[in-house]
Amino acid sequence: MRQLPEYSFDEFLRFGGLPGLIHEQSAGDKMKLLKNVLQTYLLKDIKALIKEENIRAFNSLLYSIAQNQGQVVSIAALARDVGLSEPAVKHHLELMAATYVCFPIDSYFRNLANELKKVKKYYLYDTGIRNCILNDYSKLSGRQDKGAIIESFVALSLIKQLKVNMEVKFWRTRQGDEVDFILLKNRIPVPVEVKYRLSEPVVPDGIKKFLQKYHDAPFALVFSNKAMGEIECFERSVKFLQWNEAEKIEYLESVE
Secondary structure, eight states, X not given: OOOOOOOOHHHHHHHOOOTTGGGOOSHHHHHHHHHHHHHHIIIIIITTTSOGGGHHHHHHHHHHHHHTTTSOBOHHHHHHHXXXXXXXXXXXXXXXXXXXXXXXXXXXXXXXXXXXXXXEEEEESOHXXXXXXHTOOOOGGGOTTHHHHHHHHHHHHHHHTOOTTEEEEEEEBTTSOEEEEEEEETTEEEEEEEOSOOSSOOOOHHHHHHHXXXXXXXXXXXXXXXXXXXXXXXXXXXXXXXXXXXXXXXXGTTOO
């Protein structure tokens, strides 16, 4: 039996995790496979679902989602960006979700006056497809969007592990306070922040604001490249973990 080649974390961030990629030896072959997958999706799956004249607009929206992945956006803003009506953008986003290309994350709010509620974050399901859309397969260390890539990896890791009593949201106030993700289990919120570079445990300002505001949050999580350990903040634990630890969420077992 032929031994499968190793597939590093950096390769996963560059080329994603679609079936068959690990069997491709060269970066060029991986890029070709991704391009074929994307073209098949656009030319067959999507072309069968929307009118011919809307294909170009759909492509523009797909690029905009990839370019702004992880940023807080509204349907109205996306519609202005790609020159479509809000109902058309909403329909296209629903198609992306139904075909497992893109998933939305809603905002978490309780204070209707202070917290944003009509905005979402959008993430493509595969980092390789995103890089294919952007035509950028650079290594993580040399990219300007490295923070967005790591945040996307954590988002995907969390989404894949959700159970029926769990969901993922994000938090942002009108004053600009924000937390990347709010991981909910039985409606109990656990704030999750992602940092590209953090050499030692330091509680992010957004986590502090959230813990101060929401007393039912039992603890918080911070994923980064190096920082590990725990710090107490507002009488609760802030746990510092490395990026790849987002792929296992046993630390939520204590949440009832």
